[in-house]
Amino acid sequence: MGSITNRHCSRGQACTQYEVLGTPANLSRYNKDDVCEQCRQAEREKHDSSASQVEKNQSYESGLAVAVKTQRREFVIQLYRQRGPFWEAIRDIRARWHVTVDTRIPKPWPYTNLYSDAAPEGSWDPDSPDYSEESHKAWNEFWEQWHGDLNSVVDRLVPEKLRIKTMSPGWQDFVAASVLYQPPGTELVAFADYAMPGAEVILKSTPSAGILEKFLDEVERPRTMVLPPIKQIRDPREDRADEARYWNDILTTVWELYVQPQGVGFEQMLLAALESENLRKKNEEWNSNKPPKHGPRYYIEIDEFTTEDDVRRAFRMLSGAQQSRPRSGRPRRDRLTCVEAAVLHDSHNWTYEQLAERYDWNDETLASKYVKDGRTILAEN
Numbered sequence: 001m002g003s004i005t006n007r008h009c010s011r012g013q014a015c016t017q018y019e020v021l022g023t024p025a026n027l028s029r030y031n032k033d034d035v036c037e038q039c040r041q042a043e044r045e046k047h048d049s050s051a052s053q054v055e056k057n058q059s060y061e062s063g064l065a066v067a068v069k070t071q072r073r074e075f076v077i078q079l080y081r082q083r084g085p086f087w088e089a090i091r092d093i094r095a096r097w098h099v100t101v102d103t104r105i106p107k108p109w110p111y112t113n114l115y116s117d118a119a120p121e122g123s124w125d126p127d128s129p130d131y132s133e134e135s136h137k138a139w140n141e142f143w144e145q146w147h148g149d150l151n152s153v154v155d156r157l158v159p160e161k162l163r164i165k166t167m168s169p170g171w172q173d174f175v176a177a178s179v180l181y182q183p184p185g186t187e188l189v190a191f192a193d194y195a196m197p198g199a200e201v202i203l204k205s206t207p208s209a210g211i212l213e214k215f216l217d218e219v220e221r222p223r224t225m226v227l228p229p230i231k232q233i234r235d236p237r238e239d240r241a242d243e244a245r246y247w248n249d250i251l252t253t254v255w256e257l258y259v260q261p262q263g264v265g266f267e268q269m270l271l272a273a274l275e276s277e278n279l280r281k282k283n284e285e286w287n288s289n290k291p292p293k294h295g296p297r298y299y300i301e302i303d304e305f306t307t308e309d310d311v312r313r314a315f316r317m318l319s320g321a322q323q324s325r326p327r328s329g330r331p332r333r334d335r336l337t338c339v340e341a342a343v344l345h346d347s348h349n350w351t352y353e354q355l356a357e358r359y360d361w362n363d364e365t366l367a368s369k370y371v372k373d374g375r376t377i378l379a380e381n
Contacts, residue, residue: 009036016042059199065226068162069196072174073336075157076192080183080339081378089153093179096149103182109169109195114176115146150175167227169195185343188336199224233299333370335377341367342374 009015009024016038017025025036033040061069078084082091094101097116106112113119120142122135154163154171163171173195183191201224255266273279300306300314337359344350344358345367352367361367 007031007034009039010034011036011039015039059224059226061226062228064162064164064229065197068164068167068227069192070334071158071162072196073189073192073334075174075178076183076188077336077339077377079178080185080188081380086153086157086178089157090175090178093149093153097146097179099179101182102180103184105184105187105191105194106177106181109173114173114180115142116180118142119146147172150179164227167197169197185347186340188340188343189334192336197227199226200228200230202228202230231299333373335373338370338374339377340374341370342372342378345371346375 007027009017009027012018012024015024015036017036025038027034027036031037075086078086079090081087093099097118099116106114120135120138121130122132122138123130124136124139125131126136150172153175158171177191177194181191251270252266255264255269259269260266298318300311300318302311341355341359344355345352350358352364352371355361355367355370356364359367359370
């Protein structure tokens with residue numbers, strides 16, 4: 001009976017067991033591969049780590065960000081078809097400001113001026129050689145009227161829950177771009193995505209030098225998200241204490257400057273104010289006219305004890321109390337992509353293969369479905 005020759009890992013000195021054994025690892029008789037199990041395990045861990053880092057470096061869109069993007073795309077459909085309330089509002093502003101429209105995508109935000117040619121001469125910047133008091137006044141008047149027109153469109157047509165005051169770039173930038181430029185049929189999606197809000201990152205209040213160095217060198221990126229459902233809230237007890245101290249300092253200063261010289265003590269002044277008819281009337285007026293309260297808003301607090309399971313369970317608790325939730329299930333085809341695909345196919349003779357390559361579709365038959373839906377959207381009344 002012949003002897004069985006031991007097989008060794010084909011990686012030789014690169015085998016993960018070489019430093020321990022002094023030789024590549026023996027291969028089990030059940031191992032049909034030429035690489036040992038330990039090396040294969042190391043490869044799997046390396047792949048998992050790489051995939052995790054890729055996931056970490058991706059920027060995610062929150063549900064709010066998707067809703068904002070969807071609303072903008074609906075506006076661009078109206079703009080391209082020249083039908084609908086958004087188009088009518090933009091048309092009116094163009095006429096009022098005598099805008100000569102350019103059919104293209106604007107230069108990247110914020111490296112372009114999103115205001116009409118009716119803007120005044122001179123500069124609003126005090127450090128500019130073209131600055132003067134007259135130019136400063138003219139610019140203030142111009143901005144008040146220009147931004148007033150832009151804000152009127154936002155207030156009338158953008159749903160209230162999508163008007164995020166802290167969003168940058170904001171809705172005003174998108175509306176201004178829509179006034180000054182007409183989206184080309186071949187770049188409708190790119191036009192809708194112009195000046196979209198960027199991804200946000202959260203670092204500690206005093207991030208370590210090592211984290212900053214990795215971040216700046218792009219070795220490692222913190223997780224990022226567009227319009228994340230995260231709000232920075234100070235400790236309410238600290239806020240109340242700070243506000244109480246602030247108003248106490250004001251009252252004390254008023255008393256020291258104007259009341260104490262008249263021989264009235266601080267406590268005496270406060271008691272007289274609390275028992276006065278003036279304060280009673282003010283309280284009655286406030287209680288009869290105060291705005292309605294929306295009730296408490298709940299937030300999930302994350303600290304060193306909070307686990308991911310805690311957050312998921314807390315989310316389920318809070319979402320169950322909501323009146324409505326975002327729709328789940330298979331996502332619908334993006335309407336603006338459908339329109340753009342139809343324009344490219346019908347007006348520019350793009351093939352389904354070219355469309356699949358442009359939109360990174362693995363199945364070319366998707367192209368025909370997008371084109372069909374796009375034609376339907378363009379034909380809507």
